[in-house]
Structure formats: C-alpha cells, structure tokens
Amino acid sequence: MRQLALAALALAAPAAAQLPPGIWSTVEDVAFAAEEGRVSSEEVFLEVREDGSWRRIDAFGAGQSEWANGAIPQLAAAPQSHSGWMLGASELRRATRFSCWVSARKFAGQPDGSPAWTFSKAETFDQGGRIAFPGKGEAPDFAIRLRNVTWAKGSTNKPSLVLYIHKHDPTRAESYAWASPDASLIGINLRWMQGSCSRL
Template identity: 55%
Template sequence: MKKTATLIAAMALSLAVPAAAHDMPEPGIWTNTEDAYFAEEEGREPVEWLGIEIGENGSWRYIDAFGNAQFDWSDTPIPGLAWSEEHGWEIGGSEIRMASRFACWFAVRKHEPDENGEEDWTFQRGLPIFDQGGRIFLDGGDEAPDVTMRLRNVTWAEGSTNNPVLVLYVHRDDSVRAESYSWAAPDSDIVGINLRWVQGGCNRVASEEPAG
C-alpha cells in the first residue's frame, strides 16, 4: 500500500501534456508492464507496476495483475494521466499500453492418480486474462500444485534486436521468475504450453465492453 501511495503521489508531478489535450485512452485495460519491466535495464529509475481499467462511459478504476478491482469506479480525472508525443499515454511519467483480452483453459496434474492408477488432472476453462502482464491463479488445493499463469506481449528494451513476442509464463513457487514459458508471434490469436504436469492455452477474444 505504501508503494501504491508513492506512485500515485508521483503521478501528480508528470510534466507531459495534460490528458485533456488528447481526450482519454480507449476503454479497456491499460498497464505499464513493459515500461516497468525494462526501466532498470534501460538505465532509468525503477517503476512500480500499475494497471487501470477504463469503462465505456469514461469511468475508471485501478486493478491488479489478476484483473481484480482495487478501488471502486471513479468519474474523476485519472491522476497523473498525460499524453507524451514520444510514448503515447503515460501515468506519472510511465508509459501505459492497452491490453488485449484472452480466454484460457488449463489442466494441472494431481498429486495422486485416479482409482484406475491413471494420471488425474484438474481442469478449468473460460479463464480471463490480458496480455499486458495479466495473471491467472490456479488453486490446486490439496489435489494439485498451485500454479500462476502470466501473459505478456513483450517488446524488448530499447536497443535490443529481439523481435516482439506474445509470451505465456508458468510460475510455481516464484512470482517473479517463471519456471518455464512458451511464445508466439505478437499478433497471434492463440498461445499454448505443455510441460506434462501442466498444460493449457489462451485464445484472443473479441473486444468487449468493460464494466463501469
């Protein structure tokens, strides 16, 4: 909470053009995932992760990486929102990008086989996620490992020759460092993974009207 307060305070100090000059970002989910991830690598000050959801009516709210609302919908101006001629929309000087929505299915192998001695799996489908650092938590309970899936549409640090990619990460015991990952072209409609103990995939979904 202290970090969030620090970031919100910094937003008010943004020197970019006020947002009113360019209206508002499009309705949807926006995060600063890529800016935050590569800030230090590019020699800039570390940036805290930030996510917002903007409704069709212009209301907005902060969300976490799992898409959960952190505050109620607000009709007030977004603190620190400004337009940069170099990077586009920014909040508190940190570039934000609009996310695409995906729907996923995942299966995790259970600790114990079924009554026939065969591998047994959990299965969940229709799980929402977004490609700007969105996450899904798969609660295994007592039956299977807990797993967190993460989705990023990666554009590499300035100066890198790597191509942009859509990456699906698998996290088990470390929320920062992934245990494994797979990738596809950044405009792919589907990305999947199979590690034999966890498998699944995510499909891009058509734009839908956000709540609010």
C-alpha cells in the same frame, strides 16, 4: 532519450486526456526501465469502462480502488497518437483480453493407474495479466502470466507474446512459451500441466 520524449509528450498532451475503454498497464515500460537507464516505477493496472469511469486493478483483474468518474491523475496523451498514453513518466499500453484453459495432473491417479487431471477456464489480458490456479490439495498450485513483450531498446530479441508459468516464485517463472505478438493462440505443455490462451 526515451524519458525526454515521454516528458515532451506529457507537456504536449491536452488537459482533459481520457483513456479509451479497456485495461491499461505500465508493465512493459516498467520491466525494462533499468536496462534503459531510466528510473523504474511501480506497475500500474487501470480498467476503464465505456462511460469513462475507471478504477485501479491488480494483475489478477481484482479491483484495488472504487470506480471514479474524474480525471485519472498524471494521465497524459500525445495529440494525434494512439500509442502515446502515459501515466506520469511511464508509458501505458492497452491490453488485449484472452480466454485461457489449463489442466494440471493430480497427485493421485485414477483407480486404473492412469493420470487424473484438473480442468479450469478463466480470462486474463496480455499486459502482465495473471490467473491463479489453486490445486486445493489435489494438484500443484500455480499461476499463469501473459505479456506482449517489447524488449529494451538495443535488444536483438523480437517482440513476442509470452505465456509464463509460476509456481513458488511470482517473479521468476518455472517455464514459459512464446509466439508472434499478434498470435491468436499460445499454448504450453510441461507434462504436469498444460494449457493455452486464445485472443478474444
């Protein structure tokens, strides 16, 4: 049913559809495609500038293509809708940027025996955005991932802002914390690391 609705939106969309500025992602649509009986496609991340130029990026925000000024292939939008943007058969969602800080406990402590900690700051976004924090041999290597999750159709779970911590597996998280989808801040403390992300 959802796939038919998305296809109908694509047929009804204007030919010159243009995404508003920001970061856009298909992560949430792709994440639950299989559970909803739909064919899953690859995760896509797009960055659009104020002048309408765009490029593909990865989950870390790094450019994966040159900036382009033409139409985005397979982009369609539902008339009079702010949430009907699609890329092919996948729904695109606009991301919100977050500023994050993390601190990880170093392998070697202070001379007095107390723990020593790293401290880092970086920005990401809530539609599958990731930040890698290499320990440089002094602390564990890990990454954080941020999603504003809308669960598969039929799920009893409520939409949530989720902060994931990944160590060795980029798919399965080491741990995670969740908050209201409109939360201004989300944090986590795992003893060996701690941090939080704040809405910009």
